[in-house]
Amino acid sequence: MTVLIHAVYALAYTVAGVSLGWALPYMRPESDPLVGWLTGAAVVLGGGLVHEAVNRRGREHALRRRLSRLAEAVEALSGDLGRQRAEVARLEAALAAARSAEGGVRYDAMMQEMKLLHSLVSRLHDRRTAAAQPLVPVQAPPVVAAAAAPPEASGPDGAALDDASVLEAVRDALKADRIDIHLQPVVSLPQRKHRFYEVYSRVRARDGSQILPDRYIAIAEREGLIATIDNLLLMRCIQLIRETERRGHPVAFFCNIAPASLGDGEFMRQFLHCMAQNQTLVPKLVFELGQDDPGTGEGATLAILAQLARTGFRFSMDQVRDLDAIDVDALARRDFRYLKLDRARLLDPAVRPRVRALLRACKEHDIDVIVEKIETEAQLVELLDLGIDYGQGYLFGEPRPARKPG
Secondary structure: OHHHHHHHHHHHHHHHHHHHHHHHHHHOOOOOHHHHHHHHHHHHHHHHHHHHHHHHHHHHHHHHHHHHHHHHHHHHHHHHHHHHHHHHHHHHHHHHHHHHHHHHHHHHHHHHHHHHHHHHHHHHHHHOOOOOOOOOOOOOOOOOOOOOOOOEOEOOOOOEOOHHHHHHHHHHHHHOOOEEEEEEEEEEOOOOEEEEEEEEEEEEOOOOOEEOHHHHHHHHHHOOOHHHHHHHHHHHHHHHHHHHHHHOOOOEEEEEOOHHHHOOHHHHHHHHHHHHOOHHHHHHEEEEEEOOOHHHOOOOOHHHHHHHHHHOOEEEEEOOOOHHHOOHHHHHHOOEEEEEEEHHHHOOHHHHHHHHHHHHHHHHOOOEEEEEOOOOHHHHHHHHOOOOOEEEOOOOOOOEEOOOOO
16 A cells, blocks of 8 residues: 555646646746746756655654653563562462472482382393293183273284293283273272272283283293282382372372282382372272281281381282181281172172171271172162171272373
8 A cells, every 4th residue: 555655646746847848938938948848847857856855854763652652561570570570489489488498308209109100110130031041831810800991912813822922922012011000999888889909910012902911921920920910019109199198188008018029028128118108198008918818817927018008008808718717806906997899709698697797897897898709789788788898899980091190
C-alpha cells in the first residue's frame, strides 16, 4: 500500500511538471519554450523533495514511538528478571537448608542403594560360566502364574529355549536392567480397598518377550543367580517404596526373600546399613518366606531374620503345604505378622475344623491371614463366612507392571 501511494504522488508531480512545461509557452509566447520545460522539471523535483521530507519526518516519528515502546518493554523485563533472581535465591537458600537438615541422610541412603545395585550387577562377571558348558535339564517347581503379558521367549524357530539359552538370557537381562517389577493388590475385606501390593519379578528378553519364573527359577538357583535376582528385586522394591512415600500413598509391599538371599551375608550387611539410614521405609516392606524355607525353621539364617526384625521389618509366611506344621506361637515370636493361605485349602471341607482353629490362633497372636488365589465372587462369599480380613487374587486384580519412579 505504501509503494502505491508513493507511485501516485510521483505520477501527480510528473503530470503537474509536464503540464506546466507544455502550457507555459502558450501562456507566454514571447518566452523560450526551453524555459517552460525547465520550470516543469523544477516543479517535479521540488515536489519530490517535499514529499521525501514529509515522508522521512513521518518515519522518524514512528521510529521514535517504537523505540519508546521497546524501552518500556526492556524496563518491564528488567523488573521481571530482578524478581526471578530474587525467587531463585530464595529457593536456593531453602534447598540448602533442606539439604543441611535431612538431605544429607537421604543422599547417603540413595548412594548406598546405588552401590548395592552396582555390586549386585558386578557379581555377574564373577559368576559367568563358559558359554559352551553343558546344562542338565531340570524340572522346574510350580510358581505363581504370571499375568497376561508379552509372549514367552522362544528360539528363532519358535521352539522353547533350552536351559543354556535361558541362563544366558537371564544374565543378559540382569546386566541390561530388564528385570521388571509387577504388582498385585492385596485388599481388605469386605471393603476391597487396596492395603498392600505383592511384588513379582519378570525377566524380559531382548525382543520384549518374557521368560516366566517357572522356566528360569530352577536354572537360576542351580547357577547361583537366584540371590542376585532376589536382591535386585529387593532394591527395586525399596526404590518403589521411596516413590510411594514421596507421593503420599499409604501402602506396604510384600517382597519374597529366598534362603540364598538371607545367606548372602555381604549383601544383607550393606542392606541393613542402607535401611538404618532411612527408617521411614522399613514399615512399608514385608519379607515373605515359604513354609519350607530354612529361615522359618531352626536354620542358620534365624540370626539374619532376628537382625531384620530388630531393624523393624515384619515377615509373612506363604507357600503353606501343611496346616498342622504351622506353629503360630513361634511365628509370632519371630515377628511374623502375616500368614498367606491358599483359597482351595481353606475351602476344603475335610480341613475346615483345622482351618477355623488356625484362624482363631492367628487372631490371638495378632497375625493377619491373607487368602490367595481368589478368582470368583462365589469363592469370596464362602471365605467371608470364615471371617477373613484380607484377600488376593485375580478377582481383585492381576499382577501389572509397576510404574517407573520419577
